[in-house]
Amino acid sequence: MPRTLASPATAELEVRRSRFLGFALAVSGREEAAERVALLRAEHPGANHVCWALLAGGHSGMSDDREPRGTAGRPILEVLRHHDLDGVLGVVVRYFGGVKLGAGGLVRAYTDAIATALLHAEIVERIPETTLTVTADYADAERIRRWAEGEGFAVPDIDYGATVRLAMVLPQARSAEAADTIRDLTGGRSSPEG
Missing domain, CATH: 3.30.70.120 (Alpha-Beta Plaits)
Structure with missing residues (x-):
């Protein structure tokens, strides 16, 4: 049975001087997810990237937000799938610290940021x-x-x-x-x- 979040969860990681802020949020669908991403973008105007993934009602979506293709949105989405979540938006806000991480480093950093946020999350059964x-x-x-x-x-x-x-x-x-x-x-x- 799919699960969702009882309340929002966050985490912050630093990887080679870049800050990664992970957010796991319960959402009703694409429209609310888009609003939440826009709100996080507005709250973090100095961030270089606001990458996200969504699983809601059988729909999924993701964005690498100018990171190399497949290094941000896909890892976030896979973490959400691994936890069997639905009605959940994962967002990672990155402040670039001046050191390039390479594709493997980016995948690890985005995966770790959302996984760490989910470690602190209260995950509950999703009742339609x-x-x-x-x-x-x-x-x-x-x-x-x-x-x-x-x-x-x-x-x-x-x-x-x-x-x-x-x-x-x-x-x-x-x-x-x-x-x-x-x-x-x-x-x-x-x-x-x-």
Whole structure:
């Protein structure tokens, strides 16, 4: 079963006067990964390279950011794969110290930077989630909300109008059970969508 990170993890290494800052971050997909890389670029304007690799939802991607081809992004990606991670972005920011490391030295440095960050990471099982949307009257909506929160499901969005529309985020494996429970709680007046 794929795993992900409970929280971000970082590490810093120095290799022949170059500084390598490793970041391991949980992300939802490519869009969030691109935002995180841009943010790290902005936070480290003096860095020579911001190299990264992504594994998220069956998609992967990587960038050597002007390092010799295959010496940065690929090693980061292989470390993420080795740990069986998904929904994870690995980024290594390099401040060049004036000494060239050669292809082998770069591969080792980028591998070590992300592997060291992952040593400090809390890695957890990745549970696929889904969102159920329910439209209900006010009394049923409150009953559904209390039940969902009691089950530990997130209810990030509630829209009050003529009726109430609730969005619940829950483990995908529990969606059929949740739909049945919602129908029971409301006497069949509400059924989830999605």
